[in-house]
Amino acid sequence: MNNKPYIIGIAGGSGSGKTFFLKCFLEHFSADEVCLVSQDDYYIPVAHRMTAEENKHYNFDLPRTIDFDHFYQDIVSLINNEVVYKDEYTFNNPSATSKTLEIKPAPILIVEGLFILHFKDIAEKLNLRIFLETDEEVALKRRLKRDLEERGYSNDDVLYKWYNHVVPAYKEYLLPYRESCDKIVVNNTQIADDIIRITDEISAELRHNLFGE
Template sequence: MNKPLIIGIAGGSASGKTTVAEKIYDSLRSKSSTIIIRHDDYYKDQSHMPMEERVLTNYDHPFSLDNGLLIEHLKLLLENKAINKPIYDFKEHTRSQDCEIIEPVEIIILEGILVLEDKGLRELMDIKLYVDTEHDIRFIRRLLRDMNERGRSLDSVVTQYETTVRPMHMQFVEPSKRFADLIIPDGGENMVAVDLLVTKINSTISE
């Protein structure tokens, strides 16, 4: 197997980056072995901490992520070696005791709000994307998602957004789009950009 192609997809919370990742995945998987790796699964293990400390974790800050392990795993995949990918348990605020075996594939889609913030990760990527969506649209999406799907209260969602999500976005996520090869407006609704990307990826693989 040739060296895998790594596609990094970043963007703010609820920007549509997951939708873009899934649409690219759906368009490629019939022709090439493809997998999505979510940055979220590489949050640091907190099993050594009491629960009252775990719940205070700022998941929007780069320090919350174990990029060293992710880089190690990506390098193994680039060598066509399998990895044991961690699985993060958000209810327990730490890593699950289970893991997922990832076999070598042709295309790796790496998705997360901070995947372009880390230089070591960027250096492993062949294509770097940033999904750019207006702040108010992202906030409304996040509000509806957290209340309807995660049982959060209105006050808790607004407080988290004001205290961590927006400040971390402005400090770390938004500046990282300068590293993108392509900025995609309007997330998964931008099918022109997705189709162009899939065509480019297929062309790269063929070469």
């Protein structure tokens, strides 16, 4: 691949449906056509030096919790047609075994995460910015379902983080960039067809513009 990739930034707060949106979007492309870099894999590990109680109150929703230098360098490497190897982040669970991710360069590079528009050096490289927007009460329900069922947090822990960490971070580090985005996707429904339709439209447009299809 001699040309630089077309870089898509997908930003959304917790509970905005980024995971499902990405799943639907990626189904339109082969592994040779698209690669993904997720901000979540660049959290600075802290579990080994905190008690369980400290871990509960640690604020992950701040830019400084991300290893920005590593995050940015891996994006640059992919732009320069270099393969990236990265340990998968295990969401601060010291008992979990992470796997090594192999990210191969491709004509389309997707960068996703909460702070990607706040990180100026990354934002400037994006060719297309997609903002996933969800009403706060809908996003909270999704967050509760995920953290209670998948990560074993208590209801009180989730609500504490939501009101003290998640919402303030969204309003400070993401919402101000909403109007600078090329596409705003409102995702308040549990109906999969809505997101599937939107990703169909965006993918068809990209395939036409990038691959002449």
